[in-house]
Amino acid sequence: MRNIRFKGSLILGLILFVMTNIVAQNKNYEAQIDALLSKMTLEEKIGQMNQYNGFWDVTGPVPAGGGAKIKYEHLEKGWVGSMLNVKGTEQVRKIQELVVNKSRLGIPLLFGFDVIHGYKTISPIPLAEAASWDLTAIEKSARVAAIEASAVGLNWAFAPMVDISRDARWGRVMEGGGEDPYLGAKIGAARVKGFQGDDLAAPNTIAACAKHFAAYGFPEAGKDYTAIEIGMSTLYNVVLPPFKAAVDAGARTVMNSFNLVNGIPATGNSWLQRDILKGRWKFDGFVISDWGSAGELVDHGYAADLSHAAELAANAGSDVDMESSAYIGHLKAAVESGRVSMAVVDDAVRRILRVKFELGLFDDPYKYCDPKREKELLYHPDHQAAALDMAKKSIVLLKNEKQLLPLKKDQQKIAVIGALAADKNSPLGSWRLGSDDNTAVSVLDGLQKYTKNVKYAKGAELVIGQATFTMETKINETDTGGFAEAVKLAKESEVVIMVLGEHGFQSGESRSRTKLDLPGVQQALLEAVYKVNPRIVLVLMNGRPLAITWADEHIPAILETWQLGTQSGNAIAQVLFGDYNPSGKLPMTFPRSVGQVPIYYNHFSSGRADPTPHVFWTHYSDESNKPLYPFGYGLSYTQFEYSSLDMIMTDAAGRQPVTVQVTVKNTGKVAGEEVAQLYIHDKVAGVVRPVKELKGFQKLSLQPGESKIVEFKLTDAELGFYNNNGDFLVEPGEFEIMVGGSSQTGLKTVITVK
16 A cells, blocks of 8 residues: 655654555545645645646656646646546556655546547447436446546546436537436436446546536527526426436536526536535535636626636535636635635545545555556457447337338348448547547448448538537538439439438537538438439438438338447447347437427426317427427337236335336237336326326347236335425325336326325
8 A cells, every 4th residue: 555645754654554554444534534634735735626637748848838837837736636638557657656756745636537438449429328228238338438448547437427408409418318317317327337336446447427517408599508597396306316316326526517507607506516415415525617617607707707716616515626727726815815714625625535545546546557458458349249239229210111121131232322321430429539530330331241232322421521529510511412323323222221310520519509400411312312212221320319300201211320339330230130129219309390399208288288279279380299209219120019007006105115017018020129118197296297207117128929027116206206495295196107118108097195
């Protein structure tokens, strides 16, 4: 175990060495944290609350001047507690050595990174993974990401994003679990467990960070970074439950958000961070700001200047300042003037040190810096297999008229059309900062492993120039020069696979859209091909729900494949040729028109919801109220039948579980997986409840003709809700119980809770 060094105090160092051994064995670090805090200067404490972005190549010369030199000097002084965007065992070790060997106390750094859906081996985007409804696979995906990230020196992931969102215009829907708080909570907890494992001190686990606290997924007009006005019922019952689930699962850090919440910036929101997170939920990890969000309190008009921003953010419970230099530049003066108490600083530093102890960094600051692990684990075959499994489970079959799918393996003359079909970069999706470009298996590559009867025509470019994470993605809106070749190929082919959708960099942070159609000239290409050969399988690649009403009306087979990561083409080919029966279900509602957005299944009823002879009921004059594809929807190459819905009532007044049973049968000719979903509706409540709410799901595999009894438990947790004061209630009365294969189909009964 490494001795914590206090220069000029060998005896104290020896005492702390003994304390470290004794306390670490009991996983109780509070005594050592107390001892460390007692020896820290105010500047050193504030340093733990300061995070810098990586700023120089540590294998090169020391920075000579400017901001980089200042950051370097702060590292030497122990005025930095964590770094982000520093990766690779060589880079991480050199910076860790600088801090451990040159700072007065040698407190090791945390190294954070946006490990969103993989590091080198890229899994499907999180929204796609949510479509699997497979919590075991999702946890494993995060486990693989943690193994690879930890192998390059990282010990902290800025994930999972557990923001619920109902607005497909918002680019960051790709990063979350969809529109439903129950599903989102289950997924968030699974990701936390995957990142952190059973032992946070193990060298292949990393600290998770639940983000963005809170309501970031409800921006006005779907535009990133804008204000959020949200009711208390929606906040307590929709927004907060996934965060609570992540905290309950052990997430050691939480990230606040850029946005205003009902007029108060989240980074300066004491009610959210101190009253709810650290108070009601008893969260004992630490809170980090989003990039520069402390400084943005000034831009919001909430703080007069950066000094004022430091005061407000610290007092509100934002423990770590990411890259705004508010704390390192101004918090000392705020403490000395009494505007921020020493107790606030000590509480923040205690939380930060606690996580460092839990990660084992005081035992071995270099535990994540093993070049052998880095060399052996990146792109490991086991990780590739896990990514392929996750990718297959994420695919959703939206339409399949006349069983056009699966394709026959001896199928002749297959045309493959669309720029995305040959793309090896776009399928990696957005938010894959550790990945290598062009490492995805393309759809064309995947298909060619099955048959040589494939011919390809691009049809049209999707992106003009090179699309990157750091700039706007320029879409081809005019060039149709390749249409003629694509149409000719389609005319000569038995079946056409058209791979269309969004480029991987059209979704993600600050990638909002006002339109949800196929970008650029792709719709025109689709219609041109359809005129000569309607036997089309439309393979969609996208990071958000799209409004594809024309395709739904005309194209016989539609497969939603999202952006599936490294193994994209292999997964899609296996589904197209029937080696894997698609089982995904939508985690977000697909609209008919962008004008319906935000659209979501768990809406409230209206006093004028039913059609009437006059115009005075809730509807559009130019579009149906119904979604194109509802939440929870997804087809299979087989069919499933639900029957025998039964309730086993116990003493509901005594808060015993209600058992719900239903029989699910595979009535088709091939084996398949089905996600059985349970919804409830509290018919009369003190705070009106939605028309239906997901409260249970199970994924089951059935052979042809096989049936299984699926059992759900309804406890207080499922039957209750939060009132507008944040109190959890279970009220007596009638509840509708609905079970089926999506949010809009299924069996129904009514129970009475006394």
